[in-house]
Amino acid sequence: MEEFLKVNEIKVIIEHLEYERSKSHSSNYLYVCFYYISILNFSPKTVLLKGRKWIVTNDLGEKTVIEGMGIVGTYPRLKMGEKFRYSSHHFYSRPSVVEGSYFGIDSEGSLIVIPVPKFSLLIPEDIF
Numbered sequence: 001m002e003e004f005l006k007v008n009e010i011k012v013i014i015e016h017l018e019y020e021r022s023k024s025h026s027s028n029y030l031y032v033c034f035y036y037i038s039i040l041n042f043s044p045k046t047v048l049l050k051g052r053k054w055i056v057t058n059d060l061g062e063k064t065v066i067e068g069m070g071i072v073g074t075y076p077r078l079k080m081g082e083k084f085r086y087s088s089h090h091f092y093s094r095p096s097v098v099e100g101s102y103f104g105i106d107s108e109g110s111l112i113v114i115p116v117p118k119f120s121l122l123i124p125e126d127i128f
Contacts, residue, residue, distance in 0.1 A: 013038045019121075020034070022091060030092075033090050039102065050075055053103070054066040066100075071102065095123055097121070
């Protein structure tokens with residue numbers, strides 16, 4: 001089994017979080033959090049991001065794992081000094097904490113893991 005290298009020269013920044021009540025009437029999820037993320041490559045190597053894994057833990061300790069290939073349908077390739085910025089969202093019903101990682105490969109063929117800073121999914125009424 002191959003080992004993933006944690007890469008400190010690639011930074012993930014949670015730029016902005018927006019919380020709203022869900023407008024979907026066909027869902028058990030009451031809220032939605034829109035998040036805006038930047039991934040910056042400060043390493044001398046080109047990296048190809050191939051997937052992600054998120055762990056969402058609600059205030060009752062229940063965990064949901066979300067993982068898959070790509071990042072919002074793409075496989076970003078970042079040379080030194082380049083940035084990839086995207087937005088997406090999570091639906092949820094209880095206050096929760098999100099943590100996770102991106103996975104990929106660098107230009108030397110090493111498997112890499114890039115941690116994402118934890119962020120909270122808050123109830124919109126609690127924000128104001």
